Amino acid sequence: MNKHTYTLGTRRGGSNSTSPFFVAYPRLGSFISKWVFAFPVIFMGLFFALPLALTFVWSVFERTMFWMKPAFTLFAYENFFTSARVDNFLASMGHSSISVLIAFIIGFPIAVFVRRRVPQVAQHRVILLFILPFAVSEIIRIFALRPFLQRNGLVNDVLLKIGVINEPITAILFTPTGVIIGEVMSFLPFIVFSGFLAMEAVPKYVFEICEDLGAGPIHVFIDVIMPLAAPGIFAGSLFIFVNGLGVALLPNILGGPGAVNAGLIATQAISALDFPLAMAVSAIMMATLLGLLYIGHRLFNLTRILTPLS
Amino acid sequence: MNDDYSSKWGYRLKWLYTLLVVTTLMLPVFFVMYISFNENGFGARDYDFTFEWYGLIFSDLLMMEAITSTLNLSAITVIFVVPMGLITAKLYKITQYPLAVISLMLSPLFVPSDILGAALLVFFKNLNGAFTLFGEWVGVSWFDTWFDLGYFSAIVGLIIYTLPYVFVVILITMGRYRKEQTEAARSCGATAWQAFWHVEFPQIKTGVFSSCAFTLILCFNEYTRTSLLKGGFDTFTTVLVSQMLNEGMSEQSYAMSSLVSYIAIAIIGSVIIFTLVRSERLERIARAKAEPLMAS
Numbered sequence: 001m002n003k004h005t006y007t008l009g010t011r012r013g014g015s016n017s018t019s020p021f022f023v024a025y026p027r028l029g030s031f032i033s034k035w036v037f038a039f040p041v042i043f044m045g046l047f048f049a050l051p052l053a054l055t056f057v058w059s060v061f062e063r064t065m066f067w068m069k070p071a072f073t074l075f076a077y078e079n080f081f082t083s084a085r086v087d088n089f090l091a092s093m094g095h096s097s098i099s100v101l102i103a104f105i106i107g108f109p110i111a112v113f114v115r116r117r118v119p120q121v122a123q124h125r126v127i128l129l130f131i132l133p134f135a136v137s138e139i140i141r142i143f144a145l146r147p148f149l150q151r152n153g154l155v156n157d158v159l160l161k162i163g164v165i166n167e168p169i170t171a172i173l174f175t176p177t178g179v180i181i182g183e184v185m186s187f188l189p190f191i192v193f194s195g196f197l198a199m200e201a202v203p204k205y206v207f208e209i210c211e212d213l214g215a216g217p218i219h220v221f222i223d224v225i226m227p228l229a230a231p232g233i234f235a236g237s238l239f240i241f242v243n244g245l246g247v248a249l250l251p252n253i254l255g256g257p258g259a260v261n262a263g264l265i266a267t268q269a270i271s272a273l274d275f276p277l278a279m280a281v282s283a284i285m286m287a288t289l290l291g292l293l294y295i296g297h298r299l300f301n302l303t304r305i306l307t308p309l310s
Numbered sequence: 311m312n313d314d315y316s317s318k319w320g321y322r323l324k325w326l327y328t329l330l331v332v333t334t335l336m337l338p339v340f341f342v343m344y345i346s347f348n349e350n351g352f353g354a355r356d357y358d359f360t361f362e363w364y365g366l367i368f369s370d371l372l373m374m375e376a377i378t379s380t381l382n383l384s385a386i387t388v389i390f391v392v393p394m395g396l397i398t399a400k401l402y403k404i405t406q407y408p409l410a411v412i413s414l415m416l417s418p419l420f421v422p423s424d425i426l427g428a429a430l431l432v433f434f435k436n437l438n439g440a441f442t443l444f445g446e447w448v449g450v451s452w453f454d455t456w457f458d459l460g461y462f463s464a465i466v467g468l469i470i471y472t473l474p475y476v477f478v479v480i481l482i483t484m485g486r487y488r489k490e491q492t493e494a495a496r497s498c499g500a501t502a503w504q505a506f507w508h509v510e511f512p513q514i515k516t517g518v519f520s521s522c523a524f525t526l527i528l529c530f531n532e533y534t535r536t537s538l539l540k541g542g543f544d545t546f547t548t549v550l551v552s553q554m555l556n557e558g559m560s561e562q563s564y565a566m567s568s569l570v571s572y573i574a575i576a577i578i579g580s581v582i583i584f585t586l587v588r589s590e591r592l593e594r595i596a597r598a599k600a601e602p603l604m605a606s
Contacts, residue, residue: 037401040394044414048470051433058432110331113324121589125582133335135574137531137547140567143554144338185335239420246422263424275432282425289420306412
């Protein structure tokens with residue numbers, strides 16, 4: 001449609017018309033514009049919410065040779081809770097929590113620094129730097145950590161050369177430590193992003209007031225930043241925690257025999273064609289996620305995160 | 311803008327720290343680049359600089375085929391996901407239930423790839439079974455392959471993966487847009503589409519284009535969802551994994567990964583520079599407009 005053909009006449013299609021084409025078919029226009037807006041929501045409902053909700057149903061199905069059949073059995077859950085899987089799952093929760101803590105300690109000060117000291121116009125660009133690592137596939141990034149961490153790898157080489165250690169450390173690859181390092185390396189940017197969004201809730205003048213009143217940095221952090229930015233910090237931490245539990249690549253490439261998380265249990269169950277078990281693991285993950293979201297919402301009112309977006 | 315009383319050195323130190331963290335996160339990437347120039351490949355004792363592997367990339371037919379199919383997959387995803395993100399962002403602005411919309415759109419961020427992949431895999435297998443049964447019942451074989459694992463299911467997985475990012479990026483750029491502008495356009499006689507295309511879109515196109523670039527990169531590099539929902543070893547990442555599992559990544563693969571990262575870094579870098587130039591230009595215009603006021 002040419003720019004110069006705006007006329008009052010083109011409004012005949014009613015307020016919902018989406019294009020001059022629909023002027024002739026006003027009903028069709030409003031019908032389409034209604035469904036166009038609904039489409040992404042329907043799509044997500046059908047292909048995201050529904051499959052995840054159905055994991056609870058499929059998890060009680062009965063396993064057959066290559067597939068599963070409708071039934072009600074808690075065999076998959078029994079299989080999960082009475083084997084080493086549950087120990088692995090709980091252990092990976094522990095590792096994931098450590099990763100969250102490390103990522104927070106390293107990453108969150110950056111978000112505070114950028115919000116507080118970097119000029120407003122440059123803030124987004126500094127944050128954008130943290131998406132650079134995503135330029136390279138996660139598998140390559142994780143795989144490339146191996147030569148860094150292995151026995152004769154770069155980290156050991158450097159530590160040996162500067163004399164910090166006398167013999168190479170073998171405990172950093174194919175152990176939970178390796179997985180934690182991988183998690184921090186992969187997910188750290190997300191604490192920077194969410195921290196950056198969270199710091200929107202802390203106006204700059206708050207820092208000035210704190211400084212004028214003579215509050216020390218730790219005091220400011222615990223009593224001022226934390227309560228204000230809590231919802232954003234929680235969202236970022238939850239993201240790292242859940243992904244630490246659910247991304248199978250990390251323990252697969254960096255972890256040793258003991259490092260197995262929920263994602264790995266699920267993918268291994270699928271390779272073994274034990275679909276009910278895979279679904280049970282997914283359902284347990286979903287329940288964990290929903291439980292944590294509920295707790296977080298009760299504690300911090302997560303809707304506060306959305307304030308800068310609306 | 312540095313209006314506090316802190317020392318210049320503290321400020322520099324914090325910058326240094328930020329850049330140090332970015333560099334640390336990039337170390338594996340730089341390492342892959344370093345290996346890609348080594349004549350002797352990965353893990354060799356000697357390091358001889360060479361461009362040889364880059365020359366050989368295009369002779370690796372398996373890899374080239376995989377890259378073509380991955381690019382197709384990513385391009386199709388972009389074509390679907392960016393308009394969807396845009397529509398959802400607009401929906402978020404007008405709906406009565408913004409909380410429901412945003413929760414549904416952002417929750418995929420919190421579902422790990424393997425869990426979502428597994429759930430979708432079983433979902434598609436079930437759907438396929440149901441449709442095949444239905445086809446048998448009505449006596450046609452037309453429905454049999456609708457929901458087979460393949461391009462369709464992989465694209466669905468990738469759309470769910472990337473939609474939250476597209477949605478957030480576009481929503482943030484839309485933050486500056488005021489709906490009075492649309493109202494003004496509408497009362498001047500523009501249709502809803504004209505008001506969108508000529509008034510709103512030019513103001514949010516940075517967000518739209520950067521989300522296109524970001525989606526392309528994410529899809530190209532995605533492994534878990536693609537491998538679970540498509541199967542086979544014929545995309546960039548699945549070929550890499552099969553190489554890792556078998557004889558170790560070939561030297562060409564390192565070169566290829568580096569090439570991809572150069573391209574991706576160039577794309578992200580140019581987005582950064584573009585927004586930098588643009589915001590500076592806008593600032594200059596704003597300053598020029600404000601100056602007469604200041605003078606008076």
